[in-house]
Amino acid sequence: MTTKDIIKPENLVYGKTKLMTENQMHYCPGCSHGVVHKLIAEVIEEMNIQDKAIGVAPVGCAVFAYNYIDIDWQEAAHGRAPALATAIKRLQPDKYVFTYQGDGDLAAIGTAETIHACNRGENIVIFFINNAIYGMTGGQMAPTTLEGMKTATCPFGRNTELNGYPLKISNLLAELDGTCYVTRQSVQKMASIVRAKKAIRKAFENSIAGKGTSVVEFVSTCNSGWKMSPHDSNKWMEEHMFAKYPLGDLKDTEKVHTEAK
Amino acid sequence: MEDFKLMKGNEAIAHAAVRCGADGYFGYPITPQSEVMETLMELKPWETTGMVVLQAESEVAAINMVYGGAGCGKKVMTSSSSPGMSLKQEGISYIASAELPCLIVNVMRGGPGLGTIQPSQADYFQAVKGGGHGDYRLIVLAPSTVQEMADFVGLGFDLAFKYQNPAMILADGIVGQMMEKVVLPPFKPRRTEEEVRQECPWGTTGKLPNRKRNIITSLALEAEVMENINLKLQAKYREIEKNEVRFEAHQCEDADYVLVAFGSIARICEKAMEMAREEGYKVGVLRPITLFPFPTNPIKELSQKVKGFLTVEMSAGQMVEDVRLTVNGTVPVEFYGRMGGIVPSAEEILAALKEKLIK
Secondary structure, three states, rough: OOOHHHHOHHHHHOOOOOEEEEOOOOOOOHHHHHHHHHHHHHHHHHHHOOOOOOOOOEEOOOHHHHHHOOEEEEEOOOOHHHHHHHHHHHOOOOEHHHHEEEEHHHHHHHHHHHHHHHHHOOEEEEEEEEEEOOOOOOOEEEEOOEEEEEEEEEEEEHHHHHOOOOOOOHHHHOOOEEEEEEEEOOOOOOOOOOHHHHHHHHHHHHHHHHHOEEEHHHHHHHHHOOOOOHHHHHHHHHHHHHHHHOOEEEEEEEHHHHHHO | OOOEEEEHHOOOOOHHHHOOOEEEEEEOOOOOHHHHHHHHHHHOHHHOOOOOEOOOOOHHHHHHHHHHHHHHOEEEEEEEEEHHHHHHHHHHHHHHHHHOOOOEEEEEEEOOOOOOOEOHHHHHHHHOOOOOOOOOOOOOOOOOOOHHHHHHHHHHHHHHHHOOOEEEOOOOOOOOHHHEEEOOOOOOOOOHHHHHHHOOOOOOOOOOOOOEEEEEOOOOOOHHHHHHHHHHHHHHHHHHHHHOOEEEOOOOOOOOOEEEEEHHHHHHHHHHHHHHOOOEEEEEEEEEEEEEEOOOHHHHHOOOOOHHHEEEOOOOHHHHHHHHHHOOOOEEEEEEEOOOOOOOHHHHHHHHHHHHHHH
């Protein structure tokens, strides 16, 4: 059998979603961003909402998210994505509006915008990449940096006396009446990718059903910032990050409703 | 017969916004302009025109909501007062860089810092010279009456969309708070989704199969690309300077001395002018209506025939720098101002004119 014989439509087992552009990604090999981008693009394609999806990109590594997913995008100032998304959704209620933010963007400089968009119950989706570090600026401490974890601005490890504690912002957001769905996912292996994709779809469906704000946190790796191989990063994430940021649904109003019955 | 209403300048802004077909208002309360949002909330335009009105969690959030709305090609606006405007500067810089239309209202109060809630004009530099980071300009309109507060909402939006540039109504606290009779603009329907798509093909209205994706951004990492963006912006500002200068001249034809003032102070200067003329001094008033673009040509022309200018402002002297740049030393340009929320009287202005110029 030759290669020619193998490359046939009937043998196709996997195809890249048409919504991912041909642009070469700037993300480091092993970074979680690429997988999350792909999952969002796949869900948008499967839901057939390319003409209705509007993304808001953050400041941070994902600042160029608009180069990779073939939908309309706006690029926000650092931390302000939920404010932009608020207006975009309120002015165009039939659209699927989402933000894509990192931990510094969402949980440090943009904390007010995040909390208040969630508290108003804006019918938007917030995708939150938590890799416990500032990737774009070269590996500084993030609000979610773990205790003892070394970064460029806490070279001897995060010291809670000096820097306070890792911020479990999704737990905080789950407490707000405006959120309908807050979940913590990861994308380091096949099973987790399948779960994460389901969460993305559910979040989009919530937003158009007008249920309130959905937050999907992805506990992620930053092998460049963490100074580890992609493989070791995944291992380190499972051992350390998941202990502080356990995976699973933090809030699902549908479930609460069902249970109440 | 025209339908006169009696209302505050801030209220007129709100009524005019609904009537000119605005799609959204995003604000945060601050004295002396809170009546803008209060009036909008009472008008409930979401039940009539469909206009969105939202109280944001901060001025920072409000201007970024405007950024989001403007990116969709919508007619969106915000209002605030001096300390709040400082917070909005980051967002305004992004909006200017991304070349989006929007309307920003600043009802100025005395500063610096938390300052006072009394009227001021000390945000001239901030409004006219850029305000936030980077090289950019706003189209700045300075109303002196409640009627102009109402009229400049529609005009501001028109100019903003014409040039894809943020426009600002730079009012002092007096014009915001005082009540006068006003004829509100006629109702104009909001644009349909299709009209928005046609007027703003660059907007994030959802990527249809017949076009490429639209990206609203102010980011360009390559120096050459960013310089070209700057050159394009500068060319636009020159175009605005060429086409959009607005001013009002009172009795400048035979004037020996000209008072230059904007906003409500120009009206007090008119009173000072009348008093001066009663005493036999030939005095005129030039009121810039657009602060950017600044009325350089009319001032330059006057400088050929007058003996001097007195610029009067509720500040330590900001617009006077532009008058001096324009006159370029050909005749004296003096300044009189009050700060901290004090409004100069016509008598004070006349006395300053005599002391500094007529002598």
